[in-house]
Amino acid sequence: MKFELPNFSNILIGKSLKTEELKSEKFNVLWGLPIMSSDAISSVAYAGEEILLILIPVMGIMSYRYMLYASLCIVFLLFMLTFSYRQTIDAYPGGGGSYIVAKDNLGTTAGLVAGASLTIDYILTVAVSASAGTAAITSAVPHLLEHKVGITLLLILVLVIGNLKGIRESSKVFGIPTYLFIISILFMIIWGIIRVHFLGYIPKLAYKIPKVSGSITLFLFLRAFAAGCTALTGIEAVSNGVPNFKEPSQKHAKIVLTLLSFIVLLMFGGISYLATIYHAVPNSEVTVVAQISGQIFNGNIIFYLIQIATAIILIMAGNTSFAGLPLLLAIMAKDGYAPRQFTKRGKRLGYSNGIITLGILSSMLVVIFKGDTHYLLALYAVGVFISFTLSQWGMFRRWTKSKKQGWRHKAFINGLGAVLTFTTTIIIGITRFKHGAWVVFICIPLIVYVMGKIKIHYSEVAKQLKLSAEDLQMPKEINFKRQKRYVIVPIDTLNKSFLKALNYARTISDNIIIFHVSVDNEATEKLLKKWHEYDVDIPIVVKKSPYRNIVGPLVKFIESEEYAAGSKDTVTVVLPQFVVTKWWGNILHNQTAVFIKTMLLRRRNIAIITIPYIIDED
Structure with a gap:
């Protein structure tokens, strides 16, 4: 019988609640x-x-x-x-x-x-x-x-x-x-x-x-x-x-x-x-x-x-x-x-x-x-x-x-x-x-x-991350090599930082899936609307997370039969991450990429590549 230590946070403040339980x-x-x-x-x-x-x-x-x-x-x-x-x-x-x-x-x-x-x-x-x-x-x-x-x-x-x-x-x-x-x-x-x-x-x-x-x-x-x-x-x-x-x-x-x-x-x-x-x-x-x-x-x-x-x-x-x-x-x-x-x-x-x-x-x-x-x-x-x-x-x-x-x-x-x-x-x-x-x-x-x-700071970040029509046309002009590799690119917002990560993913594989964890229905709807407007020729998978856990749904998807990669295949997760030039700027961002990277490093069949996008601040 496997012995597990009790979760201290569950004892102290209780078990996690689903997002749907907010009304109660x-x-x-x-x-x-x-x-x-x-x-x-x-x-x-x-x-x-x-x-x-x-x-x-x-x-x-x-x-x-x-x-x-x-x-x-x-x-x-x-x-x-x-x-x-x-x-x-x-x-x-x-x-x-x-x-x-x-x-x-x-x-x-x-x-x-x-x-x-x-x-x-x-x-x-x-x-x-x-x-x-x-x-x-x-x-x-x-x-x-x-x-x-x-x-x-x-x-x-x-x-x-x-x-x-x-x-x-x-x-x-x-x-x-x-x-x-x-x-x-x-x-x-x-x-x-x-x-x-x-x-x-x-x-x-x-x-x-x-x-x-x-x-x-x-x-x-x-x-x-x-x-x-x-x-x-x-x-x-x-x-x-x-x-x-x-x-x-x-x-x-x-x-x-x-x-x-x-x-x-x-x-x-x-x-x-x-x-x-x-x-x-x-x-x-x-x-x-x-x-x-x-x-x-x-x-x-x-x-x-x-x-x-x-x-x-x-x-x-x-x-x-x-x-x-x-x-x-x-x-x-x-x-x-x-x-x-x-x-x-x-x-x-x-x-x-x-x-x-x-x-x-x-x-x-x-x-x-x-x-x-x-x-x-x-x-x-x-x-x-x-x-x-x-x-x-x-x-x-x-x-x-x-x-x-x-x-x-x-x-x-x-x-x-x-x-x-x-x-x-x-x-x-x-x-x-x-x-x-x-x-x-x-x-x-x-x-x-x-x-x-x-x-x-946030306005400058948004300005530099905003996509233009020219940005979206660039990937279609590049002749990406076909390789038998599996790649997942997590997405939260469709912006320049994500596009840079997607461009890199195209260079290593054409077996790419864009993966989005939905913790906010309104934000997800806005993302999908923008995704379809830009007509990107890569499938996007959306998984809801009632407990607002980002890493769990991603790992579960990789290990499921729904995903084409086998249990012995290596899956590359390409993480977009923007980097600010001023030290205090990091305090103002969620650093989700760093968190995901830290958690996924424990998985033997998952390789992680972080693609930085630098925000220049005057």
Whole structure:
């Protein structure tokens, strides 16, 4: 009996899924709500604390009154964004959110700025949520405080593995804790209000409130408002990820967005109100939510359950990024502004490269900022409000240009949203600039520049690979020698690189088969249409690969009776491969030829010839 070692990747993330199973890997409302909105829902755990951090040192006991005023302003902005993004979902069911809206209505540069802003926001979301989750854990178990960076990195690793399992699996794993957090916080709010107003409980100060050292000013209030706007991060994620929902995707996305806003209203408003009556004082060791729940439940088991639920939801908040950023990168990659690897789906049909990249970048931020939530939050919200503004302004331009039925009220909603979010962006930028927001204003232009260079690279490659009528006539004029040899030339796209490999194959054999592995029906149809248009006198064999495996179908075809070559015959596989002159260019291409070559070298009856096609870049 042959003993085989278990496949580690299958144990870790599960067996490969067929491409046809993609339809089942979608969210319904029940599971879409916790996954796509976990960022916004979790933000209520620390948004109120950020407001108090600004007000308490100056206003003392008076901070709690102005905290409520700031919270009301944030709630108003929340509902404006909700109405605005419902219109975005109707207009752009393909997802992409701010990037697509800005690119279509304001131009490519605006779209890239929105895409860069969202990318920064998504990466920060994972770093902040994992760090905040660690803070909740260390609030309950202070002895773990010295290990907070290691704990945070471990939490991010769990998120990465969970999302590599695929949409359906991750929704079940991460959805239940989100509902647990919602229920536990709502219970805390209700019971906390009942204890004070109906049972006569008088809250006791856990920490000393600083004395009043100043009066409220417009700038101080705006700083507090800007700090609390972290409660609105994640609102755009639903419109960004519409394709992740089951059909009718737009309807399901709009329901989730509405439910999300209502839940954030109840929870953010409730926690803010509890903070005012229980007089929670922010500090680096115990969170505001922990102080409130500690007084309400006297440190009993419910207190620890709330801390556990809070820690889990803060970790789960990163799931919004893992659902949104890989899809955004895939859309930008299809447009040529991000490496093409981001368009490839992994074995569980998720955009694995995007998931892994997000995990690595967010982990780097955690290490750089030592897992401190307050340092990370200084960078937070700037990028997301830039994308909010571009999205709202783009939708306003869309309605005023098209002037379709009902355009006036739609334009009013998006126009007002654009004014409010732009004003908030300015406030956040000014109040947080010296605290770290300046980093974001440097990173966004840098990312946009890199995206532009990537686009130029891909455009130059496509230009040099494009076939002309003269290129296709050349092979017919050459007198190729007839030889009794079997040759296969794999093809992905009909271009100059492939044609060079085909020309070489003709010199060594006339027993040539062009072999294509279909992992995308639309791309295959385009290839076959072009193939028949050019009337190449060589048969093309197309084999579907439901698991997106390129090498397997090729080897299986060679060994099958369908292929004329015998088991003892040598088959030459001629691989087209284009080579870029700049080292960084290789990062932007899938290097499929290298991968196929590496795998086929293990087969004794297969000879491999690589035909390079050099791309000259200025």
